[in-house]
Amino acid sequence: MITVTGANKRYGSFAALDDVSLDIPDGSLTALLGPSGSGKSTLLRSIAGLETLDSGVVRIGDREVTDVPPQKRDIGFVFQHYAAFKHMTVRDNVAFGLKIRKRPKREIAARVDELLGIVGLDGFQHRYPAQLSGGQRQRMALARALAVDPQVLLLDEPFGALDAKVRADLRTWLRRLHEEVHVTTVLVTHDQEEALDVADRIAVLNKGRIEQVGAPAELYDRP
Ligand code: ADP
Ligand code: ADP
Numbered sequence: 667m668i669t670v671t672g673a674n675k676r677y678g679s680f681a682a683l684d685d686v687s688l689d690i691p692d693g694s695l696t697a698l699l700g701p702s703g704s705g706k707s708t709l710l711r712s713i714a715g716l717e718t719l720d721s722g723v724v725r726i727g728d729r730e731v732t733d734v735p736p737q738k739r740d741i742g743f744v745f746q747h748y749a750a751f752k753h754m755t756v757r758d759n760v761a762f763g764l765k766i767r768k769r770p771k772r773e774i775a776a777r778v779d780e781l782l783g784i785v786g787l788d789g790f791q792h793r794y795p796a797q798l799s800g801g802q803r804q805r806m807a808l809a810r811a812l813a814v815d816p817q818v819l820l821l822d823e824p825f826g827a828l829d830a831k832v833r834a835d836l837r838t839w840l841r842r843l844h845e846e847v848h849v850t851t852v853l854v855t856h857d858q859e860e861a862l863d864v865a866d867r868i869a870v871l872n873k874g875r876i877e878q879v880g881a882p883a884e885l886y887d888r889p
Contacts, residue, residue, distance in 0.1 A: 667692050668713060668818065668850065673722030675708055675874075682708040684874035686722070690867075695844045695851045697861035700871030706854040709871070710820055713852060714741055726818060742811030742819045742849075746826040748804060750795040756782070756806055757791040763814040781809040784846050785839060801825075801832040805839055812847060819851040825860070837863045862886060 668690035675683040682705045690696045690713075698706040711717040712724055715731035724731045731739065750759050757778055764774045782788050785805040795803060804824055811819060821840075825833045841864050844851055855861050861868050862882045870878045870885070878885055 667727070668852070669723075669725045670709070670713065671723045671725075673709070673712055673724065674720045675705075675712070675717060676720055681874045683712070683719070683722075686874070686876055688869055688876060688879065690850060690852060692850050693848045694867050695840075695853065695865050696867040696869060697853045697855055697865035698871055699855055699858060699861040699868050701856055704871040705874040706856075706871055707822055708874075710822055710852060710854050713818070714743060714820055715739055740814075740817040742814070742816035744804070744807045744811050744819075744821045744824045746823040748807035748824075750803065750806065750810075752795055755792050755794060756787060756798070759795065759806060760810045760813050762810065767814065777813060778809075781813060784843055785809045799832070800828045801836055804828070804836060808840070808843060812843070812849065816849060819849045821851065821853045823854055823856070826855075833857075833860065840864050858886075862888065 670688045673683045673686040700706050760778045761774050785808055825836045868885055869876050
């Protein structure tokens with residue numbers, strides 16, 4: 667479980683996070699939903715330990731995230747504009763974290779194959795990032811973030827730069843991925859439909875505060 671307790675973050679007199687507390691259950695796919703500027707990214711970055719809070723605590727399991735050195739934090743991150751290594755193939759990009767961890771070659775090969783299968787990129791192993799579409803690139807980013815089996819997967823508007831058709835397609839991939847891998851996932855989005863489609867829990871943010879938290883069906887009356 668990820669627990670955020672009493673998080674406050676100000677920029678000058680502006681409260682980006684205003685006394686935010688939130689529990690994120692293990693294995694859930696939780697969306698942080700809200701308009702631009704509502705504090706979603708700041709909250710996500712706080713969960714990653716990348717933001718120095720003015721007050722409050724973030725715990726992953728029973729450890730305070732900032733007590734764990736950055737290189738030991740077991741977190742996968744995917745951003746809107748994912749920077750892949752351009753001179754590495756899809757396979758090598760996905761394998762990167764495993765190679766750094768000096769995992770056995772055979773284990774790396776099997777894991778990369780499995781992940782490329784789950785995100786629908788088998789057959790693309792030997793391509794370079796520039797030879798992929800935007801949607802394929804974000805699927806590669808998901809595979810790469812998951813390769814090292816992180817405890818937590820954080821997604822900051824991962825599909826934000828793509829057109830509507832591709833976004834819808836990627837929601838399906840994300841749901842499928844989550845069903846297979848079950849890693850605790852936090853998705854930042856300003857797109858209500860995206861949150862309703864993929865998340866099993868939604869935290870609605872506005873002006874740095876959490877207004878509501880619950881399952882999609884508890885929060886929204888959808889026709
Ligand atoms: P969201 O992800 O919901 O768009 P953010 O968490 O990125 O919101 O930002 C919340 C507010 O905090 C925004 O108004 C933003 O301009 C402000 N903000 C974020 N980072 C900084 C910063 N480094 N300096 C000043 N203001 C910031
Ligand atoms: P995005 O909309 O892609 O999430 P943002 O514009 O919210 O990106 O933020 C990008 C970076 O700029 C973040 O590191 C954030 O902290 C910083 N930032 C955002 N708003 C401000 C601001 N008003 N002043 C200074 N830095 C900011």
